[in-house]
Amino acid sequence: MSLLQSTAYQIKNKIISREIKSVDLVSSLFTRIKHVENNIQAFIVTDEKKAIHDAIEIDKRIERGEEVGLLAGIPVAVKDNICTKSLPTTCASKILQNFIPPYDAFIVRRLKEEDAIIIGKTNLDEFAMGSSTENSGFKITRNPWNLECVPGGSSGGSASAVAADVAYMALGSDTGGSIRQPAALCGIVGVKPTYGRVSRYGLVAFGSSLDQIGPLTKDVRDAALLMQVIAGYDSCDSTSVKVPVPDYMEGIESDVKGLRIGIPKEYFATGLKSDVHTVIKDALKVYKRLGVEIIDISLPHTEYAVAVYYIVANAEASSNLARYDGVRYGYRSNNAQGVIDMYSKTRAEGFGNEVKRRIMLGNYALSSGYYDAYYLKASRVRTLIKNDFDAAFEKVDCIMSPTSPVPAFKIGERANNPLEMYLSDIYTIPANLAGIPGISIPCGFSKEHLPIGLQILAKHFEEKKLLQIAYAFERETDFHLKKPPLNVSSLQGA
Amino acid sequence: MEYEVVVGLETHAELSTITKLFCGCSTKFGAEPNSQVCPVCLGMPGVLPVMNKKAFESAMKVALALNCTINKFTNFDRKSYYYPDLPKNYQISQNYYNLGVDGYMNIDVNGTIKKVRIHNVHLEEEAGKLIHPEEVGANYSLVDFNRAGVPLLEIVSQPDMRSTDEVESYMQTLRKILLYTEVSDCKMQEGSLRFEASISLREKGTEKLGNRVEIKNLNSMKSVIKGMEYEAKRQAELLDRGETIARETRLWDEVNERSERMRSKEEAQDYRYFPEPDLLPVLIDEKWMSEIKSTIPELPFDRRQRFMEVFKLSDYDASCLTEEKVLADFFEYCLSISDRPKAFCNWIINDLLREAKDRKLDIYNLPIKPKQLAALVETIERGIISSTIAKEVFSEMILTGKDPQKIIEEKKLVQINDEGFIESVIDKMIASNPNVVEDYKKGKKNALAFLIGQVMKETKGKANPKLVNELLVKKVGG
Known part of the structure; x- marks a missing residue:
């Protein structure tokens, strides 16, 4: 296996032991980016010069025998809705094209403190x-497993980059499944931490009460490594929680014997593709072999989750996106007369259709006379959904389901049907509404040889347990080692 | 027809915390535009608010001082509207669970005490400021965000006021409370205290409230009164003509002393309030509440009443002394040294206050300290110096900050109570003014005053005037 195909954990030790140099790794990574980027379009911006510079510095420090951070010399990609002081942060929107934030997000600061190399x-x-990821204002990212398919979203760029070995690890954000679903569709590991576990300071807000930053990695151990860096209290985020961060790597090999796994019947109803169902059943057999107990459970309010989500998330989004008005930063329309016209033209020209649709839905749900019927009621149902999980976790240690009802679909296949698109997140949304952590791990392939993800959910702040359960599966299987057929030579000029 | 005017006031007071409500930027007034800003108060993508505890506690203090019920669970909400001075295009405010509700404030209206109910007290963030260029034909405006995010307290009264006197007293009383609780500097000229009035009319003797009109842009207490008078007259004229009052918001034009329609109720904004997801609800327990309560000083209204009752001061004197907390504190400090309320009151109101005003100083920054004023008053009361000499001593004290005893000693100003000596001076004066003595004997009473004056002059004002009077009457009148 080539160095680029290794995991972050594997190369980390090689860099520290000076077996390889970070700068060589970064150089060969950028060579590969040049080869495959035309096909997968994972990045909005890369910064080779800075990455090389940083890598040289890390190599020097290691050579001098200095102590280095947890991610010393490891190339990491960051989703473009996370603020970086040195690089544009566009949220894939024309309204923030060329916008460079004056500050680093909390987790970007953490990456830098731990000596990671931010490549783009x-x-x-x-x-x-x-x-x-079709709703990007700039480009359509492709799935490395089949370039005609989407990588999932919204963290499609991060997922595609990790799957295509052009980033060792990446950060994404998950509001309703935006880490787990693309991780599943690209055959990698994705973690949505507990709401409050990772600071949102510097994450451009979409649905503030749902958003969490999390890792997208090649395997579970790497997810634990990246969680170790990003988890923790931040006084700049009032919703971040002062719960001690455990050592996620320690005891990751723990045995799962006797573990009680809940299978929610509502997650195996209509809409689940049959080969996805089959693969999930096979995955559960692996766990059975390891001595777990499979328990049928019910999460009775599941059917309302998507509706509740699209009211809460869009309401919050309509307010969060109000600041993009052309007054202080970002895009401003050139052909406006007066301030109201400036607002409307700036926003009409700056936002894409899906964003506009959600802003309108959100504003509607919050408007006078509708607030009680929509937002308030949705908030109450949200509590019921959370209660479902609390009740379930009385009986089981974790809950397993498919991450997505379908594997990667074709580009354009769902683009004109927002409702069908919204249903892609049917299994991931409830965790965001309840604030609980979830992980998606590769657990098999569809008939078309597209990756399928297994989702595991646990109680608040039980990321460590999730990682242990996921690792137990990974140790028994080799799905995480499978590589997409991205044959560089055949792709050139494709 | 005869109408009754019904007024409610919304008051905005900027809290004088060192830093803004949700970030660490300074709140200092008058700095270079956009020099006190950061990603948070500029509403940059990805930023989050963190509550300023001091601002929250100040708000709670005022809510308690206004006898409000404190919501044990209080929350912040986003109030959405588009305006270039509002960085996020929503203001973090309170709507569903205001910090304080159902309070009241007692006001004194020409000697009658009236209770004005407070609907709610809540905390929110201040907006920035638009600057419109003065050049002709300029097609742009500028925004200064220094003020954006400064903590702002909103106090909403019930429509309980019925006259300009009541409104005036409400504003003054509230201002004093904000000053006494030391939460705001209440500088109207800097915009840190602002009022908006809701005014409606109803036929005298009826209960039903009329359609109300909100008046904005009232930049001083004087314009509140003027705007209110104007609006009451405008509405009365409309009603007299049989027209109905449109529910609307009007802008007061201070220069032309009239108001103009800004927007009708139909045009009113839908603020789309919803709970701010970036801040946690604040849970207030009894302990915290009583801690804050214990920091509230005796409020001006109560203090004035006490001064009148306990120290037997007049309404005027008590009002003057309680106008500012520092003044009343100074007064009570003096009283703790010697029990002469009326004398202290006079010295403070007439002399100290004048000196402080002349020098543009706080009374505590004058060279005279309560201890020294008390000593001065004591020397007068004990007859060591006369009140005339006391004025001279006071002037010296103000200049040098010396103790009165020292000045009296240095300048040999001690009052002469030696009857023999005074008699000798009187004899001298009688001898050199025989005509005046004759006049007095003929019944010209003011001739005596002349002679007293001569004696005082001869003794450089140090003779005990009472004694001079007595002895003189005995000599010439006998």
């Missing part, structure tokens, strides 16, 4: 609104 910013659905 990855593509997403505009303002993270979507499940296919």
